[in-house]
Amino acid sequence: MDDQEPRDGHPTRKTVLRAALAAGLAAPAVLVGVPALARTGAVPGGAAPELTPTCDDGDDPTPPQMEGPYFKPNSPRRTSLVDAGTPGVRLTVTGWVFGRGCRPVPGVLLDFWQADVNGAYDNAGYRFRGHQFTDAQGAFRLTTIVPGLYPGRTRHIHVKAQAPGRPVLTTQLYFPGEPRNATDPLFDPRLLMTVRDAGSGAKEAAFDFVLDVPQTPGPTTPPPDGTWSPGTAYRPGDRVTYGGRGYVCLQAHTAQAGWEPPGAPALWRAG
Structure with a gap:
């Protein structure tokens, strides 16, 4: 099974990370x-x-x-x-x-x-x-x-x-x-x-x-105003707003912190 297409239809963290790095985004913001x-x-x-x-x-x-x-x-x-x-x-x-x-x-x-x-x-x-x-x-x-x-x-x-x-x-x-x-x-x-x-x-x-490297998860901040919401199941074609801008869903997934539209180009396209 290709790691880009998990069984439940949700993109893997690697999918998001690869797309973010390809887009020139800083990895920690996406992770x-x-x-x-x-x-x-x-x-x-x-x-x-x-x-x-x-x-x-x-x-x-x-x-x-x-x-x-x-x-x-x-x-x-x-x-x-x-x-x-x-x-x-x-x-x-x-x-x-x-x-x-x-x-x-x-x-x-x-x-x-x-x-x-x-x-x-x-x-x-x-x-x-x-x-x-x-x-x-x-x-x-x-x-x-x-x-x-x-x-x-x-x-x-x-x-x-x-x-x-x-x-x-x-x-x-x-x-x-x-x-x-x-x-x-x-x-x-x-x-x-x-x-x-x-x-x-x-x-x-x-x-x-x-690896067994002690870490604390990165800081989280409340999302800006908009219709995008963690915990929501989105389908391709769904539209949301985030930080005053509109986005179109590209892949089915359940939203969670770290997959905000501006930092997840594998999941969302501005428009």
């Missing part, structure tokens, strides 16, 4: 009070995965997993683990890192490592190993390949995540629809990425981390 789903996808057999970890003021962070035998410190700092001649299906992984208060965390160290297309780890050098830091908006982007199958395991990508001055989270990310998900004893559906075809044989994946 206040909006729940963040760390991943969507389906477990084997088509059942919906457990809807955790979510960023909802006190919910559990992204679950940890074992490091495995092939971690190496001192990986190079880079956002791409491939070059023009690297074999394998190109994969771009994007997402955000949030704290316990549903707010993005900049400067988080993310150290990725994985197997190559043949399922082998480079233990002599640093192929398919690299670290990066989340940007000022708490976002990250990794360019790599879909890893090959390692004996006894399903496809996965290892990662260590550490916010400044906080403990390290060691975990693994998984791919939906993999036959070995059902037999891998380490597989956890809460760590499924959302994966889709990106054209030309490439794939795109998304995953949001929630």
Whole structure:
């Protein structure tokens, strides 16, 4: 399931955040009070995965997993683990890192490592190993390949995540629809990425981390005069006013603080 189209028809927090950043809005103004789903996808057999970890003021962070035998410190700092001649299906992984208060965390160290297309780890050098830091908006982007199958395991990508001055989270990310998900004893559906075809044989994946970083939700202020109201279920084509300006609803959703029309261009068009 694409994370842009959740089952209930409501846009995800990632939809709103991506649209806001694309529009040049400051992320914190959009993020206040909006729940963040760390991943969507389906477990084997088509059942919906457990809807955790979510960023909802006190919910559990992204679950940890074992490091495995092939971690190496001192990986190079880079956002791409491939070059023009690297074999394998190109994969771009994007997402955000949030704290316990549903707010993005900049400067988080993310150290990725994985197997190559043949399922082998480079233990002599640093192929398919690299670290990066989340940007000022708490976002990250990794360019790599879909890893090959390692004996006894399903496809996965290892990662260590550490916010400044906080403990390290060691975990693994998984791919939906993999036959070995059902037999891998380490597989956890809460760590499924959302994966889709990106054209030309490439794939795109998304995953949001929630780290054990204490936060308080951002400040809230009463909305300006207008007909827009939190808690109201809006449908495409509905019209509201907010702060003296009219807006047209673009996607069905239930309004809540943080999705005010001026700061949610994925949901509202001025007019």
